[in-house]
Amino acid sequence: xxxxxxxxxxxxxxxxxxxxxxxxxxxxxxxxxxxxxxxxxxxxxxxxxxxxxxxxxxxxxxxxxxxxxxxxxxxxxxxxxxxxxxxxxxxxxxxxxxxxxxxxxxxxxxxxxxxxxxxxxxxxxxxxxxxxxxxxxxxxxxxxxxxxxxxxxxxxxxxxxxxxxxxxxxxxxxxxxxxxxxxxxxxxxxxxxxxxxxxxxxxxxxxxxxxxxx
Numbered sequence: 001x002x003x004x005x006x007x008x009x010x011x012x013x014x015x016x017x018x019x020x021x022x023x024x025x026x027x028x029x030x031x032x033x034x035x036x037x038x039x040x041x042x043x044x045x046x047x048x049x050x051x052x053x054x055x056x057x058x059x060x061x062x063x064x065x066x067x068x069x070x071x072x073x074x075x076x077x078x079x080x081x082x083x084x085x086x087x088x089x090x091x092x093x094x095x096x097x098x099x100x101x102x103x104x105x106x107x108x109x110x111x112x113x114x115x116x117x118x119x120x121x122x123x124x125x126x127x128x129x130x131x132x133x134x135x136x137x138x139x140x141x142x143x144x145x146x147x148x149x150x151x152x153x154x155x156x157x158x159x160x161x162x163x164x165x166x167x168x169x170x171x172x173x174x175x176x177x178x179x180x181x182x183x184x185x186x187x188x189x190x191x192x193x194x195x196x197x198x199x200x201x202x203x204x205x206x207x208x209x210x211x212x213x214x
Contacts, residue, residue, distance in 0.1 A: 002116040002118065002121075003116040004079045004080075004083050004112055006076075006079055008034065010076055010079075012195055013076065014076065014080050017047065017069065018043065020049060020068065021046050022037065022038050022042075022043060022046075022067070023038060023040055023042075023043035023044075024038035024072035025039070026038065026039040027039065027040050027088055027091070028040075028041050029042045031099060040084055040088075042063070044080070044081050044084060045063045046063060047066050047069045047077045047080070047081065048081060049066070050065075050066035050069035050077070051069055051070060051071075051073070051074040053068050054067055055068060065127060072079075086113045086114065090106075093151040093212040097149045097150075098148065099145065099146075099147060100145070100147070103136070103148060103153055104132060107132050107153075108129070108132060111125060111128055111129065129162050131157070131161070135157065135160050
């Protein structure tokens, strides 16, 4: 939303436009045996045509203009059209295998197309960029030049993030889920636990009489 400069109110407006324009399912209008006028392609064409024409001006090239997007609403129409264009391009790209350099370049481009660099997201974007570099570096060093499917890329990312998950910082947000060990890492004077047995927590420390270090 931030990348395309859309407010929450504009998102609500776009949802209403999408329903009114008849967008229901599918990306493309032209199908093997019929035309899907409820596809995103036809719906977006209606929104774009509506920026300069009214519905009463009759269809243009089999497209009926959408009245609500007329005039000053063209900026909002352009934002949703650009978003769907980028999303469709990515969907088309992942349908076939590609080489390492193509995947690396396209993944980097994906970040720039859908995410806005700002204070809240900078750390996450840096992590994603570093992950892309770390993921492809050993493959490139192995001189692997075969084409790779999207399923392999997804599996590599899942494995990489699984390894990084154990190295994440503690208490990085307002709500945190963690184990109870070690309790010294919880920076609060009072910790209230519900459903714990009084005799089990905190764990009792049994000193060994022969251990002079205790």
